[in-house]
Amino acid sequence: MLSVKDAQNFVDYPNYWPQPYIDLSQLKQQEIELGRNLFYDPILSEDSSISCSSCHLQATGFTHIDHNVSHGIYGRKGTRNAPSLQNLAWNKTFHWDGGVTRLSGQAVNPITHPAEMNFTMKGVLKRLNRSEKYKGLLKDFSKEKNYTSSLLLHSLAQFTASLVSCQSKYDEMKAGKIIFTEQEEKGYQLFKQNCSACHTEPLFMRNEYASNGLPIDSTLKDIGRFSITHKNNDSLTFKIPSLRNCEVTFPYMHDGRFKKLKEVINHYTNESLVHSNYLDKRLKRSIKLSEMDKKDLLSFLLTLTDRKFLTNKQYSFPK
Ligand code: HEC
Ligand code: HEC
Known part of the structure; x- marks a missing residue:
């Protein structure tokens, strides 16, 4: 024990x-x-x-x-x-x-x-x-x-x-134990420019609710935070989730509508995103990323995977 x-x-x-x-x-x-x-x-x-x-x-x-x-x-x-x-x-x-x-x-x-x-x-x-x-x-x-x-x-x-x-590659980089590859470093800069206002370091989340522009699912009709507060401003807002371990936590979003991180990145870079109802002001400026930028951003997101956490025996099925 x-x-x-x-x-x-x-x-x-x-x-x-x-x-x-x-x-x-x-x-x-x-x-x-x-x-x-x-x-x-x-x-x-x-x-x-x-x-x-x-x-x-x-x-x-x-x-x-x-x-x-x-x-x-x-x-x-x-x-x-x-x-x-x-x-x-x-x-x-x-x-x-x-x-x-x-x-x-x-x-x-x-x-x-x-x-x-x-x-x-x-x-x-x-x-x-x-x-x-x-x-x-x-x-x-x-x-x-x-x-x-x-x-x-x-x-x-x-x-x-x-x-x-707290033991991902990102954390090791922060602790000065390793350095990022060039691609990861580029992705990190893109992340800081476009994502970290909401997915804030070091936890990659915020204790806030926001709409990232997802259209409402017509079957589930989930209105998010509005159902708790009944305030108009909270319509279609959801908790800003942590991106730690996002490599393995698919599917994504409150209704699991995206299966791949690539789809998530395409959502944020879609030109029509800025016209979404209730969109958070932090996303009002459209995010323009080249195909190469998208790959770089993805490689940064993968540095948030914490294999030690995912396999830690102290968290697993008790013997
Ligand atoms: C305005 C704040 C905001 C910004 C900026 C933002 N996000 Fe999000 N993100 C959210 C919210 C809110 C959700 C949850 C939405 C939902 O489920 O309806 C989310 C969900 C996600 C998810 C799914 C996580 C999960 O566990 O399901 C990923 C991945 C993600 N965002 C990546 C990014 C990336 C990459 C960027 C930058 C290109 C970014 N986000 C920018 C607010 C934001
Ligand atoms: C049938 C699937 C299912 C089972 C079983 C289940 N959960 Fe969950 N859990 C969910 C879903 C779905 C949510 C999100 C609920 C929502 O947002 O309304 C959730 C949310 C949570 C959260 C909140 C996480 C956060 O970041 O907000 C915790 C903590 C949690 N569950 C713990 C547990 C515990 C402890 C048990 C066993 C007693 C359990 N869950 C059983 C599906 C499940």
């Missing part, structure tokens, strides 16, 4: 990063371990077929890749693409529309969502409290006598908050 000392190294991050909203030095290894067991266990779904990891796979940055929108219990389709789970401690809000404001309560949503796990908190707790395996885990990892909602949600949040990606 991991010692608490390992745990502290485990949630380390570069010292020039901003302060996270969740104090990672307070995470407890025992609770992370309990959360990890729960995250990988289909016991949380009504028919014991779906675990958190069914939609959030480590190898793809804890997102799913086989569908545009998520698929849950009984083959039911959700309405949104599962986001990657990484560096969540730096997120002020959660979900594409910011409808969830605390990580520690977030897991109620998938557990009770009819198209995800379709279960009740009461049902889960009853099962956990009867399970020999979970009785044992409780003894090993907690001082509590029984599973309660707060223990369940808190442990899951401890595990997901511990998912820190």
